[in-house]
Amino acid sequence: MKIKKIGILVAAGVLAAALGLFGCSSSSSSSSSAQSAASSSSATTTSAGYTLQKAGTLTIATSPDFPPFENLENGQYVGLDIEIGKAVAEKLGLTPEFKTLQFDAILPAIAAGGQADCGISGFTVDPEREKTVDFSDSYYIDDQAIAVMKDSSFTSEGIDSQLNNANVTIAVQSGTSGEEYVQENYPNAKCQAYGNSTDAFAAMQAGQANAVCTNKAVVQNMLADAYSDAQIVKNVATGEEYAIAVSKDNPQLTAAIDQALKELKDDGTIDSLINEYL
Amino acid sequence: MNQTNVRGRRWGAALLALLCAIAVVLSMAVPSNAQAMEIAKCTARPNADSGSDVLGGTETRITWEGQATDSESLQSISLTLPAGTGYSLDQARATILTGEDHMTRVSVPTTFSSDGETITATFSEPTDAGGYYRLEIYGVVFPTAGGDMPIQATCVLADGSQEQVGSSTIAVTGVSVTKQLTNWLEDQPWVQAWNSVKFLKLFFNPILLVSSFPVVLQGFFMALAIVVIAFPLAIPLGLLLSFMRMSKFGILRGLGSLYVNIVRGTPVFLQIYIAFFGLPLAGVQIPPFPLGIIVLAMNSAAYQCEIYRAGIQSISKGQFEAARSLGMNGAQTMAFVIIPQTVRRVLPTLTNEFILLYKDTSMLAAVGVMEVVMYAKTIVASTGSITPYIVAALFYLVITLPLAKVVGKLEKKLANNDTGSGPSSMSRKERRAAKKTAKHESLVDRRIDLPDANASAEAVEVSPERFSSM
Numbered sequence: 001m002k003i004k005k006i007g008i009l010v011a012a013g014v015l016a017a018a019l020g021l022f023g024c025s026s027s028s029s030s031s032s033s034a035q036s037a038a039s040s041s042s043a044t045t046t047s048a049g050y051t052l053q054k055a056g057t058l059t060i061a062t063s064p065d066f067p068p069f070e071n072l073e074n075g076q077y078v079g080l081d082i083e084i085g086k087a088v089a090e091k092l093g094l095t096p097e098f099k100t101l102q103f104d105a106i107l108p109a110i111a112a113g114g115q116a117d118c119g120i121s122g123f124t125v126d127p128e129r130e131k132t133v134d135f136s137d138s139y140y141i142d143d144q145a146i147a148v149m150k151d152s153s154f155t156s157e158g159i160d161s162q163l164n165n166a167n168v169t170i171a172v173q174s175g176t177s178g179e180e181y182v183q184e185n186y187p188n189a190k191c192q193a194y195g196n197s198t199d200a201f202a203a204m205q206a207g208q209a210n211a212v213c214t215n216k217a218v219v220q221n222m223l224a225d226a227y228s229d230a231q232i233v234k235n236v237a238t239g240e241e242y243a244i245a246v247s248k249d250n251p252q253l254t255a256a257i258d259q260a261l262k263e264l265k266d267d268g269t270i271d272s273l274i275n276e277y278l
Numbered sequence: 279m280n281q282t283n284v285r286g287r288r289w290g291a292a293l294l295a296l297l298c299a300i301a302v303v304l305s306m307a308v309p310s311n312a313q314a315m316e317i318a319k320c321t322a323r324p325n326a327d328s329g330s331d332v333l334g335g336t337e338t339r340i341t342w343e344g345q346a347t348d349s350e351s352l353q354s355i356s357l358t359l360p361a362g363t364g365y366s367l368d369q370a371r372a373t374i375l376t377g378e379d380h381m382t383r384v385s386v387p388t389t390f391s392s393d394g395e396t397i398t399a400t401f402s403e404p405t406d407a408g409g410y411y412r413l414e415i416y417g418v419v420f421p422t423a424g425g426d427m428p429i430q431a432t433c434v435l436a437d438g439s440q441e442q443v444g445s446s447t448i449a450v451t452g453v454s455v456t457k458q459l460t461n462w463l464e465d466q467p468w469v470q471a472w473n474s475v476k477f478l479k480l481f482f483n484p485i486l487l488v489s490s491f492p493v494v495l496q497g498f499f500m501a502l503a504i505v506v507i508a509f510p511l512a513i514p515l516g517l518l519l520s521f522m523r524m525s526k527f528g529i530l531r532g533l534g535s536l537y538v539n540i541v542r543g544t545p546v547f548l549q550i551y552i553a554f555f556g557l558p559l560a561g562v563q564i565p566p567f568p569l570g571i572i573v574l575a576m577n578s579a580a581y582q583c584e585i586y587r588a589g590i591q592s593i594s595k596g597q598f599e600a601a602r603s604l605g606m607n608g609a610q611t612m613a614f615v616i617i618p619q620t621v622r623r624v625l626p627t628l629t630n631e632f633i634l635l636y637k638d639t640s641m642l643a644a645v646g647v648m649e650v651v652m653y654a655k656t657i658v659a660s661t662g663s664i665t666p667y668i669v670a671a672l673f674y675l676v677i678t679l680p681l682a683k684v685v686g687k688l689e690k691k692l693a694n695n696d697t698g699s700g701p702s703s704m705s706r707k708e709r710r711a712a713k714k715t716a717k718h719e720s721l722v723d724r725r726i727d728l729p730d731a732n733a734s735a736e737a738v739e740v741s742p743e744r745f746s747s748m
Contacts, residue, residue, distance in 0.1 A: 104659030111662045112480050127339075127369050127416050132662035143381065171646075175659030184323050184341070187330035192646045193656060199555075203646065206558030208566065237381045239373065 048092075050253035052117055058094040060085045061116035063103035065196035066173075068221045068277045069122045069242075080277040081120045081242075084139055084261075087269055088244070091260035102195055104175030107133055110245050117246070117253060122215060124177045124240035134248050136257045138241030139270055144181050145216040146170075146234040147223060149204065154211065156233040163211060164188045171200035171209035177240055178214040201227055215240070217278055313443070314350045315433050318343040318410070320446035322418065328493050328656045335422035335453040335461060340415045344431065344443060348408040351436040354400040355411060355443075358430035359418070361395055366417030372399045375410045404436040424452030460489045479663065486665035490657045494666060497653035498673040501639040504571055504649065509632055511575040516582025523587050534583070541580035547641050549573055554645040570642045578635050585631065589624035590616055622695070626688040633678050633685075640674075650674065 044055040053059045062081060064072045070079040077098045089096035099116050101109055106119040111132045122142075125135045146163070148154040154162055163170065164186040172179040174193035182191045192209050194200040201222050203209045212219065216235060223230055244261075246254040264270045324330045325338040332338055342357055355372075359365065372388040375381070387402040399413055420427055427450050431443040453461070463469050463485050473479040522534030541549070553573045557564065564572070593616050601611040643652035654670035 104655060108480075108658055108662045108664060112476075112664070128660070129662075174655060180323060183330045184321050185319070187324075191330070193652070194646055195644055199645070202555045206555050207563055208554065208558060208646070235379055235381050237373075237375050237383050239383045 048252060048256060050250050050256060052094070052253075053114070054097070056095060057097045058085075058089040058092060058118070059097050059099055059116045060089075061099050061101045061106045061109055061119040062121045063106060063196065064098075064100055065198050066103070066122050066215075066218055067225070068217060069215075070120075080140070080273055081122060083273050083277070084264070084270065085120045085244075087264050087273075088257055088260045091263055092256055103173060104195075107175075107245060110247050113247055113249065117250070118257065119245040122218075122242055123245050125243045126177065129245075132248075133245045134251065134254045135243040135245055136254055137261050138243045139261055139265075140242040140274060142238075142240050142242060143216040144178055144213060144236040144238050144240075145219040145232050146211050146213045146236075147201075147204070147219050147227070147230045147232050148211045150229050150231050152210065154233055159234045160185070166190075168211070169209040170211045170213055171203045172213050173197045173200055176214060177238065181236065181238065182213050197222070201230075204230065313347065314435055314441045315344050315346045315352075315355075315411075315431075315443045317431060317444050317446050318345050320429050320431075320448065322420075322448045322450070326451070328653060331451045332420070332448060333453055333457060334420040334424040334450050335457065336419065337416075338418050338420070340413075340418050340429070340448070342413045342415075342429065342431065342446075343411065344433075345410050346405075346408055346433075351404045351407045352401065352409070352411070353404055353434040353436060353438070354398055355413060355431065355433045356396050356398040357413065357415070358396045358432075360421070360427045360429075362421040363395060363427070364417070364419035365392075365397065365415055367392060367397065367415070369414075369416035370397070370399070371412075371414040372401070373412045373414075374405060375412060380410050420448075420450045422453040422458075424450045426450070454492075456489055456492050460485045463488060481664050481668055483663050483665040486657070486661060486663050487669060490654065490666040490669045493657060494650055494653045494669050494673060497648060497650040497670075500567075500647070501636065501649040501673075502677075504567070504574065504639050504642070504647075505632070505636045508571045508575040509578060509635055511571070512578035512582050512635075515575065515579035517586055519579060519583035520586035520590065523583065524590070538580045538583050541577055542584075546574075546577050546638055547644065549577060550641055550645055566642075566645065566647050570639075570645075570647050574635060574638060574642075577638070578631065581631055581634075582628070585624050585627045586620065589620040589627075592623060593619050622692065626685045626692065629681055629685045629688065633681050636677055637674060 045051050046055075062070050062077065062085070064070045064077055064079075066079070066081075068079055069081045070077060072078070082098065085098065086096045101115070101119075103121055106116075106121055107123075107129060109115040110119050118136075119133075123129070123135070124142075125138060129135070146159070162168070166188050168186070168189040169192050170182045170186060170189050171192050171194055172182055173196055179191060179193055182189065192203065194203060197212075197214050197218055200209070200212050200214065204212045205227065211233070212230075219232060223232065244257055246257065261270070320340070320342045322332045323339045323341070324332055325336045326333050340357075340359075344355070346352060367390040370390045372386055372390075374384045374386055376384055386405060388399050389402070391398050391400065397415060405411075426447045428445050428447050430445045432440060433443050434440050469484050473483060473485075519534050519538060522530045523538065525531050525534070550570075550573055553569060554566070557569070597615055597619070598611060601615040606614070639649050640651040642649055643655060646652070650670045650673050651667075654666040657666040658664065
């Protein structure tokens with residue numbers, strides 16, 4: 001048993017060294033990661049060429065208010081994103097450590113560095129966001145949905161013109177693609193941003209907003225659990241690709257995560273997780 | 279009953295099918311007039327720092343959607359943008375949505391090509407008939423002048439015939455002065471050099487400093503409006519509470535203490551949540567702006583109550599006795615003798631309370647009140663830079679710093695007056711030292727209670743060092 005483990009370690013070491021050599025030959029990217037490692041003293045560079053906040057640990061920033069992707073149950077992080085984070089960390093041979101940040105603070109934190117290695121929090125790949133961070137390959141594809149209270153006057157027939165109205169307030173989560181969808185498609189309505197999706201739903205129930213627009217899986221989950229008195233009036237097949245956000249200074253980590261995701265896809269882990277949580 | 283219902287529905291369905299069939303036959307019978315395709319939507323993603331505006335001279339993404347008639351399959355779709363519009367085909371995407379509510383995406387192998395202002399999406403093979411198409415073009419930059427931008431769409435049918443689909447417009451706002459300024463800044467070498475340092479770019483990005491200023495400014499007016507209304511509202515409420523707490527009647531005293539203790543014993547953040555999400559559930563509907571004012575006023579009243587109480591009780595007992603001996607009753611004593619003296623004494627503490635209340639308006643961001651922090655947050659979320667928060671900090675400092683100065687001046691004046699009027703246990707030297715610390719501490723400290731009201735009037739005689747600990 002022990003010998004086997006050592007064997008694996010040696011193999012991993014050789015592989016890492018090979019990767020490291022490979023990384024060195026491609027000039028620009030490796031030098032920038034070396035620079036960032038030097039500038040933040042607490043970060044450590046692994047043999048695979050990527051930097052980590054804490055040696056042996058993959059620090060993952062998440063905003064646990066987005067069930068079924070991530071939320072807290074009895075103080076424990078649960079959800080699809082959490083499981084994927086754990087699985088990726090395992091593939092990389094690291095211990096996952098989750099860190100709670102407000103959703104709209106995660107990408108700035110990843111870009112600034114120093115707080116987390118990557119962000120897994122239902123992030124949609126988006127060219128605008130790609131200017132600040134790198135994204136891994138996607139692990140899930142989601143759509144948008146709009147929910148209203150059942151006792152409201154909104155109906156799915158002609159919903160667009162009902163919503164695009166000056167006296168309509170649509171609650172969204174700040175910094176999400178749902179917020180952008182509302183601003184683009186319902187410019188006349190008031191787009192009210194909340195810190196998390198739970199608050200957006202609470203606001204709709206409280207009558208502060210007429211509708212909520214956010215990711216479909218989240219809306220479905222909310223309606224199934226806490227808001228059975230609400231209903232979906234519109235689905236939009238936006239085809240948003242969920243991916244893991246990594247600092248631009250850490251391209252080797254993105255590559256390693258891509259590799260891990262590919263393996264998890266190939267062995268069916270991701271599919272079974274999606275079936276379990278959604 | 280049930281059966282007739284079912285039968286009725288069947289009849290309905292059959293009728294509908296017949297109508298559809300007629301419609302299809304008709305549309306095939308007159309091909310020259312029939313539209314092969316209809317535009318479902320054509321929008322551009324908002325690219326201002328907040329809100330729904332689409333600005334010229336700034337990158338955006340166009341989403342165009344169209345529904346092909348049931349019988350038509352397409353070879354390509356072309357969009358013609360207005361002259362002078364820039365675009366990039368790198369991220370361009372074509373998707374076909376199928377299913378009853380267009381919820382199933384079929385990605386079609388598409389090549390994008392362009393010829394001047396016209397972008398053409400050519401499908402690798404003719405598509406299935408009657409598809410719902412979505413084209414997304416990234417990196418679109420409309421002319422800086424703005425205006426209504428016409429987007430002309432044409433399609434090529436499977437048989438090779440070209441057909442006009444129609445035109446739609448996107449309202450584009452002209453570039454604002456700040457946007458022009460930021461565009462100019464973006465090209466400056468010193469800005470690029472400055473931003474190449476990660477720390478400076480994240481915290482003091484000059485481009486974002488300029489662009490977020492007018493946006494956060496709107497929040498500044500909101501925060502000011504809230505505090506300017508909430509604070510005066512809290513004054514009578516605080517006075518009332520302080521009289522309750524000093525009342526002869528145990529019930530009033532108890533009620534006053536209960537209110538003050540509960541409000542001061544819970545975070546204002548929690549009070550805001552309870553008011554904004556709890557009250558509406560109980561059937562009380564108040565719009566966010568007045569509700570925010572009410573919550574902050576009620577919160578501040580509890581703190582002000584203690585300020586007034588301590589202020590009143592700090593007036594020497596001799597003043598009460600002298601007024602009574604002149605024949606004044608209780609109310610007259612309060613109104614003409616005690617309160618005027620109290621005002622002078624509590625003014626510095628009250629100014630501090632104003633500063634605290636102004637800063638507390640930021641908590642309303644959590645419930646969607648568009649104030650300073652909320653506006654800054656939206657820009658941080660879309661840019662990933664901390665700079666808008668720095669701008670927000672400036673908007674707080676512009677109020678708090680001058681007021682802190684005022685507090686210092688008031689304290690000085692109070693100390694000087696006290697030297698002339700009453701006996702003091704402090705030497706001149708001690709007082710000067712106390713004044714010095716007062717200046718430093720007035721902004722730093724959180725709320726600390728005034729001297730215990732039950733202590734004897736002699737002991738509470740207000741001296742500068744008392745106020746310095748506020």
